[in-house]
Amino acid sequence: MTPGSDGHAWTVLVLAPTGRDGAATAELFRRAGLQTRQCGDLPALVAGLEEGADAAFVAEEALFNAKTDALVAWVRRQPPWSDLPFVVLTSHREQPAVVAGRARMVAALRNVSLLERPVQAITLTSTIQAALRARRRQYELRAHLAEQARTARELEGLVADRTRALEEANAALRHQIAERERIAESLRHAQKIEAMGQLTGGVAHDFNNLLMVISGGLDMLERQGDPKRRRLLMDGMRQAAARGAGLTRQLLAFSRRQALQPEPVDLRRHIGGMRELLDRSLRGDVHVALDFPPSLWPVELDPGELELSILNLSVNARDAMPGGGTITIRAENVAGLEEPELRGDAVRLSVIDSGTGMSPDVVARVFEPFFTTKDIGKGSGLGLAQVYGFARQSGGAVRIDTALGQGTTISLLLPRSHRRPADDHGGGMAEAPAEQLAGHVLLVEDDDEVAALVQEMLAQIGFTVTRAASAAAALGALADHRKIDLVFSDVMMPGGMNGVELAREVRRRRPRLPVLLTTAYAAAAKRDAEAEGIGLLPKPYRIEALAAATRAVLGDEAARRAG
Numbered sequence: 001m002t003p004g005s006d007g008h009a010w011t012v013l014v015l016a017p018t019g020r021d022g023a024a025t026a027e028l029f030r031r032a033g034l035q036t037r038q039c040g041d042l043p044a045l046v047a048g049l050e051e052g053a054d055a056a057f058v059a060e061e062a063l064f065n066a067k068t069d070a071l072v073a074w075v076r077r078q079p080p081w082s083d084l085p086f087v088v089l090t091s092h093r094e095q096p097a098v099v100a101g102r103a104r105m106v107a108a109l110r111n112v113s114l115l116e117r118p119v120q121a122i123t124l125t126s127t128i129q130a131a132l133r134a135r136r137r138q139y140e141l142r143a144h145l146a147e148q149a150r151t152a153r154e155l156e157g158l159v160a161d162r163t164r165a166l167e168e169a170n171a172a173l174r175h176q177i178a179e180r181e182r183i184a185e186s187l188r189h190a191q192k193i194e195a196m197g198q199l200t201g202g203v204a205h206d207f208n209n210l211l212m213v214i215s216g217g218l219d220m221l222e223r224q225g226d227p228k229r230r231r232l233l234m235d236g237m238r239q240a241a242a243r244g245a246g247l248t249r250q251l252l253a254f255s256r257r258q259a260l261q262p263e264p265v266d267l268r269r270h271i272g273g274m275r276e277l278l279d280r281s282l283r284g285d286v287h288v289a290l291d292f293p294p295s296l297w298p299v300e301l302d303p304g305e306l307e308l309s310i311l312n313l314s315v316n317a318r319d320a321m322p323g324g325g326t327i328t329i330r331a332e333n334v335a336g337l338e339e340p341e342l343r344g345d346a347v348r349l350s351v352i353d354s355g356t357g358m359s360p361d362v363v364a365r366v367f368e369p370f371f372t373t374k375d376i377g378k379g380s381g382l383g384l385a386q387v388y389g390f391a392r393q394s395g396g397a398v399r400i401d402t403a404l405g406q407g408t409t410i411s412l413l414l415p416r417s418h419r420r421p422a423d424d425h426g427g428g429m430a431e432a433p434a435e436q437l438a439g440h441v442l443l444v445e446d447d448d449e450v451a452a453l454v455q456e457m458l459a460q461i462g463f464t465v466t467r468a469a470s471a472a473a474a475l476g477a478l479a480d481h482r483k484i485d486l487v488f489s490d491v492m493m494p495g496g497m498n499g500v501e502l503a504r505e506v507r508r509r510r511p512r513l514p515v516l517l518t519t520a521y522a523a524a525a526k527r528d529a530e531a532e533g534i535g536l537l538p539k540p541y542r543i544e545a546l547a548a549a550t551r552a553v554l555g556d557e558a559a560r561r562a563g
Contacts, residue, residue: 010132013048015039016059016089025057025124032125034132046070049084055131059089063105064098072108081142083111085131087124090116214240245540262300262394264419267331267349268292274307278314285324288314292331299347300417301394309387313351313410316384320355320408328352337413341397345416354407363400387412437462437551439485444474444502446493454546458488461547471497471505478509486550491519491529491536500528512560514553 012034016022026036037053039045042062049056049071078084086109090102106112111134113127214237221233271290278288310329317327330350337346358366367388387410391398395415402408441463445451455465466482468474472495478484487506491499503515517529520539529536535556537549 008136009035010054011035011037011052012128012132013037013039013045013053013056015042015045015056015062017041017062018059021059021089028121028125029057029128032129034128042066042068042071046074049074053084054135055085055087055128057087057089057128060091060102060105064101068105068108075109079142081138081145083138085111085113085134087113087115087127087131089119090114092116211240241540261302261304263303264298264300264417264421265303265306266296266298266421267347268294268296269421270303270306271310271329271331274310278311282314282318282327283324286318286321287326289326289328290330291328293333295333296331297333297345297347298417298419298421299349299414300419301414302390305386305390305394309390309412310351312384312387316410317351317353317355317408320353320357322356325354333416334413339397339413341392342395342413342415346396347414347416348411349414350409350411352407352409357404357406357408358400358402359404363402366400367398384410437547437554439554440464440466440483441550442474442477442484442487443467444469444471444487444489444493444499446470446490450490454488457543457546458550460543461550463550470495471499471502474502475505475509478506478513484510484513486554487513487515488550489515489517491517500532500534503529503532503534514556516549516553 012029014022014026014029014036015038016025017040022038026038029036037048039048045056045058045062075084088105088109106114113131115124115127218237221230224230224233271292275288275290282288314327314329321327328351330352332348334346334348337344366384368385388398391412391414397413399411399413400408401411439462441458443451443454443458443465445454445467446469451467451469455467458465463486466477466484468477471489471493474487474489478487487503489499489502493499493502497505499517499519503517506513506515514535516535516537518537518539518541535549535553537545541549
């Protein structure tokens with residue numbers, strides 16, 4: 001196949017200005033089917049290259065002593081795919097200058113074929129056709145590169161379109177996620193409102209019952225002259241007050257704001273000491289089995305809240321076994337626990353019954369405050385809420401394993417304590433009996449009814465009382481230098497200064513004057529009071545506890561003075 005057989009009009013530039021070489025060569029190429037253009041000098045050759053050519057035939061004498069800068073510049077400007085073939089007709093001259101010039105020419109033109117005179121027509125024709133075939137491969141490479149570039153552009157367009165589509169999909173997904181989060185937040189808000197309504201209704205129901213007992217008892221007390229019946233009424237009101245205090249403790253435990261007093265506890269010994277309490281709280285057809293290994297680790301928690309949790313769980317287990325049965329209280333060591341709420345060594349304390357079990361719907365709500373499946377009057381719905389709050393506030397977790405008709409296991413996962421429990425785990429410190437004391441107490445209480453009651457209690461144990469309704473009024477009473485032996489103040493008061501801040505100011509003014517604080521909400525107050533070294537008496541309290549607390553504060557101050 002000749003270079004021109006594919007329909008392309010192949011053009012060869014001819015530069016041979018001496019003699020008839022140029023015309024003879026051009027005629028030879030035309031007979032071979034090539035389009036030929038004769039150039040009279042070097043600038044004409046460069047012009048022909050600029051217009052477009054497929055090869056060039058040059059006699060070397062046309063380049064000697066000529067300014068070839070334009071030609072060399074054109075060769076260097078070729079695109080990467082192009083390397084125009086040059087066929088150069090040389091002579092026998094071997095002078096050093098000629099040889100050196102010929103070498104520079106070959107280096108400058110790059111793609112050069114040398115033919116030495118005399119040259120046969122067939123040799124010249126075949127050489128130029130070979131050069132054109134090489135040029136055709138360059139054109140094929142150009143076409144391939146152009147196709148690659150076109151494909152790359154198309155691919156880039158597809159990538160850009162796909163990227164835009166992905167960005168639009170991501171934007172839609174982000175919008176959907178935001179919408180889901182908004183809906184979920186709305187649902188959580190609705191659930192909070194529902195839980196708050198349930199909580200408020202439960203609190204109102206239980207406290208109204210307690211207030212009914214107290215207010216009705218007081219009303220009947222005035223009308224009752226029989227000492228035995230008066231004693232019954234008094235006992236009922238005391239029990240109502242105790243139930244109210246217990247209800248508040250359970251609420252604070254659920255909200256994890258109960259002021260716990262953790263200490264190392266030996267579960268085997270402590271819960272074993274609850275046997276009598278459990279037997280009194282359960283029916284005769286319900287038995288308790290304790291399963292505690294001798295090597296059980298101690299745990300760090302509040303013993304009183306532990307007893308309340310075990311009692312709540314046992315009562316629930318009793319109610320789940322209407323036909324009687326056995327409640328097993330079991331504890332076991334769990335090394336290297338890996339739970340979201342607790343990691344490390346722990347003790348699993350479980351209360352197991354063989355009762356009716358719970359459905360998944362009940363399990364999902366079982367820790368909600370005031371949620372109960374029991375009949376009205378048979379449960380407040382705060383028992384498991386207290387257990388949950390106590391476990392979480394103690395650094396642990398609660399797990400439930402249950403199924404309808406297959407019983408229930410409720411397990412408390414409690415962190416291991418590396419401190420040794422105290423040997424004496426009696427029933428706790430007995431309340432100090434009311435006894436006569438002496439001195440002048442500055443009582444700081446903003447509630448008139450509470451102040452009247454506390455004044456009476458303080459007077460009953462031997463104190464003279466001056467009452468101030470605010471911290472500012474208390475500081476005013478101290479400013480007139482009257483004799484005060486003890487400041488007894490509520491923590492939460494109006495006027496901008498609370499009880500802890502009042503205690504700091506009293507200490508600044510009278511460093512040796514004892515201060516005792518009291519509060520119905522002991523979480524933050526307990527930390528602040530302990531940090532200041534101030535005694536704190538939680539509300540509600542009985543007269544025996546008030547006498548013990550005041551005696552302890554006055555005794556500590558007397559000991560400091562003696563020391």
